Amino acid sequence: MADPLVSIRDLRVAFHGLPALRGIDLDVAPGEAVGLVGESGCGKSVTWLAALGLLPRTAAVSGSVRLEGQELLAAAPSVLDRVRGGRIAMIFQDPASALNPVKRVGVQVAEALRLHRGMEGATAEAEVLRLFDQVGIPDAKRRIHIYPHEMSGGQNQRVMIAMALAGQPELLVADEPTTALDATIQAQILDLLRRLQQETGMALVLISHDLGVVAEMCRRVCVMYAGRIVEEAPSGELFAHPRHPYTQGLLAALPDMVGPRRRLEAIPGGVPEPWNMPPGCAFAPRCGHATPACDAGMPGFVPVGPHHQAACVHVQPATVPA
Amino acid sequence: MSLLSLEGVSRVYATRRGLFGTPVPVRAVDHISFSVAPGRTLGIVGESGCGKSTTGRVALGIERPSEGTVSFEGAAMPTPGTPEWRRLRARLQLVYQDPLGAMDRRLTVAAQVAEPLEIHGIGDKAERQDRVAALLRDVGLRADLAQRHPHELSGGQRQRAVLARALATDPALLVADEPVSALDVSIQAQVINMLTDLQEARGIAMLFISHDLKVVRQVSHEVAVMYLGRIVEQGDPEAIFADPLHPYSRALVSAIPVPGPRRIERIVLSGDPPNPADRPSGCAFHPRCALATASCRAEVPQLKPAADGRQVACHLVEAA
C-alpha cells in the first residue's frame, strides 16, 4: 500500500470509564475507498469523531491518529480547525440536522469556502454554483437562495456533500450518508459519491451498517464488533470468503435478493454491554466455534490471504505469507 | 377464503398548501384492492410517502376509507369506536417500527403483555399469568425479563415484548409496519424467524409493510409495490424481485445494494419522488420513467394481469 494518508494506531476511547473503542488500527491510503461496517454501537462513528477531535470532553481518548505523519490526537485546536473540513471532511447521517435551518444553503457553502479557501464575494458565489452543479443540484442559481427545509432529504444531502467538497478534502468520511434516504435516492447519492471520488481523487471512508452499500462502494472493508476491527479484506473477498465467525454470521443473517428463499441463520444473543465485556474474544458468547482458548485473551489478527486478516483464535493462517 | 379484503379503497386527506392556501385533497391511497388469506403474508413495499402505512391503518379499521370497502371475514369493517369495532379490535393487531414508543415506560414487560387480556376480559388472574408466561416463551424472551421495564431491554427484546402483547388476544390479522427496520441485521434475523414461525403455528394473516425489499422478500407469500398511493405491481415475491416488470419496480429493485453479484442492472432514477399533493397526470411515475410515451402522460394505467399471474399497471407491459 502507498504511504497512508491517515494512519490510526491503537485508538481507544472510553466514556465514563467504560470502553467504546478497544484498540483500532486502520490505514487509509490516498484516493482509496474503505468501508467500515458493523452493528449499532460497535464504534464506527466514535472512531472518526475521536480521530477528528469531535468527542465531548468526557471521552477518554488514547492512541495515535496521524495525517501524513502529523499527529492529530494531541494537536492544537488551530491545527485541528484547519484539518477538519479542510484536509478531512465529514458528512453525517442526518443532513437536516447538520445544516443550519435558518441560513440559506448557498450561504452555508460560501462560509465553508471562506473558512477553508479564503474565498469571498463573486469568486465564492461562482464556486458555490460550480459545486452545486458538481453535486447535481439542478437550477443552482435559484436553489442557492433557499433554506434546508425547502429541499428534499436527498437534495439536502447533496448540499452537505457540496459543503464537504468546499475545502477540497483529501479524505471524505461519510457516516451513514444514505441511511435516512429512500432506496432510489440512496442509489443517486452513492452514484454521486463514486463519481466525485473519481473526479477529485479524494479518499473515502464510508461508514455503514449496510453490507450491500459498502460492498458496492469500497475496495476494502473493515468489519467492526464491540469496539474492535475483527476482519479486514478486499470487499469481493470478504463477501465471497468471510473468515471471522462474526462476519460469516452477519452474511448468513442477511436475507437474499436472488435465488430460493432459505431460513435465515440468526446469530444468537446480542452484543455485549460495555460493562460486561467478555475476557477474550468479544464474540465468544455468541460464537458457534468458541472454545476456552477464545476466553484466554483478545485474539490478534491472523493473515488469512492477500490483504485479508481476521482476529479469531480458530482461523487458519494462510500457508503462503500474505 | 380471504380474511381481509380491500376493494377499490382510497384515502383522501385535505392538506393546505402554505399557511393560508386553500385545502387541496391529497390521495394518500388511491384505488387499491387486495386480499389476504389466513396464514398468508402480503408484503407492501415502496418509498416514504407512497401510502404504505395509510394502507395498513385502513386495513386495521383505525381509519375509514374515503372510497371503497374494507371487509374482514366477509363482513364490512365496522365504524371505529362502535362496540362491534371494539370486539373486532382484539383480532386485528398492529406492530410498528418503534417498540419503545409503543410501550408504557412505567409498566413491566409482564404487565404490558397482560394489559390486552385485562381490557378484553380474557381469563382470571391466574390464567392470565400463565398466558403471559407462555406468550413470552413463544416470542423467545427469558422469564427473568418479564419483570423488567422497557428501557432495560435491548431493541430486539423490546420488539419481542411488543409482539407478545400483540399476540395476547390471539389475533387473526397482524399489520406489521416496519417491524424490524430499527434492528441490527443479526437481531433482525431472529425476529423475522420468530414471526414466520408464529405465523405458521397460529395461522395468522399478515400485512407486512417495509421499505426493505430483502426483508419483504423473505417473509411474504405475495408482494405489492406501491408508488404514490397506487399499487403498480403485485405478485409472487421471487418473481417480482428477480424480474420486475413495472419500470418503477425495476428501478427500486435495482437500487438495492447487495453484497455479491447483482442480477439486474442498476437504474438510477433522476429527480425526487413527487409530492402526493402534486400528482402527475396519467401514470404518476411518468416524469421519472425513461420509457414514458404520450399515453403515459395522459392516461392512468390500470392493474392488469401480466406474465406468471402477476398484475402490472403500465401501458408498456403486455397483458397476459
Ligand SMILES: Nc1ncnc2c1ncn2[C@@H]1O[C@H](COP(=O)(O)OP(=O)(O)OP(=O)(O)O)[C@@H](O)[C@H]1O
Ligand atoms: N458522547 C458519548 N457519550 C457516551 N457514550 C457514547 C458517546 N458517543 C458514543 N458513545 C458510545 O460509544 C459506543 C460506540 O458508539 P458509535 O456511535 O461509534 O457506534 P456506531 O457503530 O457508530 O453505531 P450506529 O450504527 O448506531 O451509528 C456506543 O456504546 C455508544 O453508546
Ligand code: SF4
Ligand atoms: S476467537 Fe473464538 S469466539 Fe472469537 S470468533 Fe474466533 S472462534 Fe469465535
Ligand SMILES: [Mg+2]
Ligand atoms: Mg454511527
